[in-house]
Amino acid sequence: MKLSDTELTELAELAIEAATAAGEMIARTRPEQIEHKSDSGSLASQVVTEVDRRSEAIILETLRPTLERLELGLLTEEQPDDGGRFRADYFWCIDPIDGTLPFIEGTPGYAVSIALVRRDGTPTIGVMYDPVGKMVIHAIAGAGAFRNGQPWELQASQGTALSLFTDKSFLASEERDEITTGLEKIARDLGLAGLHVDASAGAVMNACKVLANPLACYLKLPKQDGGGSLWDYAATACLFREAGAIATDLHGHPFALNRPDSTLMCHRGILFATNETLADRIRARFRSSQFRRLG
Template sequence: MKFTVCQLEQLLQLATDAALKAGTFINSVDRSSLQVHSKQAGSSLSAQVVTQVDLDSQAIILEILQPTIEQYDLALLTEENACEEDVATHARFHKDYFWCIDPLDGTLPFIEGGNGFAVSIALVDISGKPIIGVVLNPSTDELYQAINAQPLISKVLKNGSLWLPEQSEQLKQNSQSLSLYIDRSFQQDPRYPAVIEQLTAIAGLQGLALQVIKTNGAVMNAIGVLENAPACYLKLPKPQLGGGSLWDFSATAAITQALSAQYLASSSQILCAVSDYQGAALDLNRSDSNYMNHKGVLYSSGSIKEMLTPHVLLTFAL
């Protein structure tokens, strides 16, 4: 089954409605009285905490999207219903498309009173290509929407308007730093000092200082890269389960890929990309796991994209 432009627009709107309704609910919660529970997931604290807000946000989203699952025979993968033990039997391997939902990404920042959390909803096809991406930052009400279905249709909206790339000259004048977005757990990785050393050197070649941002969840890290070029968000491969999950990256991958097409169409010199650490497309319908630790993740924007070659990334991964 292939969706028409009209159907994609309708699905984008429903995903947007779901994200906005979930965001309204999340903003109504008194975070000072949260009860935090643990779950068996991944190898980092951020993957192992859950609140009733996560579960209630998911229910709000599914109330809106459930009719589309029945109408179009879609599969469903969400953070709060995923099971690592029986991955191979999931319906996403037998359906043309699946909704991939993180009802509250960045639970740790949310619990701690920060603002690096988001609602993330994506539609992914069976090949692993993210077709629709919707991200809402409830703290700021900033809304990002994308349809990533080239050559049929490709567009990116921010707060309801076409998201146009900045001019490269403006970018150069305004940029004084290279922003590195990381998950806080990466600071305990023995490879972290080498990454900082290498990226500091890369930034210095461009007359920039390295700025490390470690206060967001995965979704807002990726959005931060797109908003603050030159920037990158790096997750190295590792043997342990973790490295983020399919629902952490599907929506922002759709937004990044569609924005990259928008840059090319405008003949902009600004670049943005999302890939694994070898430069290949993210495996967003991985058949043996819900996690992305096997090949790592890289979001990049601005001239940093030209300098983070697969060879450089491979040296990080060793």
């Protein structure tokens, strides 16, 4: 089954309604309870709040009728993967709160993220809601990218510095020095003043910040465990595709948004970049000995 343009538009409107309602609830709430998910992984992956579950419930209240009506699958961060994404032609991919740490700390950088992904891994709808900025961002395959209902076009100016948007865990990571050294070299080669690092947001808002800047990137080097999952990147992959920006792994391939063996996404690295020139330089740098990893 192939969804029509009309059906995609209707589903995007429902996803916007769901994400906005969930985001408004989040904006009114502070975490009431923190539970540990596991004893390993990033700090963000170790905690889940009551607000996560309430956000998911609000989203599913709106989207659940579409599961039966259009035979859609469902993958969410807070529920076990039931394999429905391999049987349905399309599946919803939901992150009730992306950027758990900024939310817990009461700082900007978290968002609600909803994507509709085809079984072959192609993102067809991406919806993001920023509760702090009260901003709705969405994209529909073939219809473009939008910010608060207006077409989102990339900035034409080149900027004076290269910006790296990343999560807070980057600051304590083993690869921090080599990534910043490599990007500083790229900035010099491009005639820029230097590198600006912003490590304050989750994956969704990091990607959105890249798109809002004239020369910016968000990247993760390859790793076999951790580094983000389908729900962290599916919506923004659709957004970047429709905006004409770059969202690939570090080998230049489209994201594998429906891996049969895992929901993890960082096995070949993650790269969001504002243009192909910058993306090419980052990939080339990755292929050098300094950036070579497991991918």
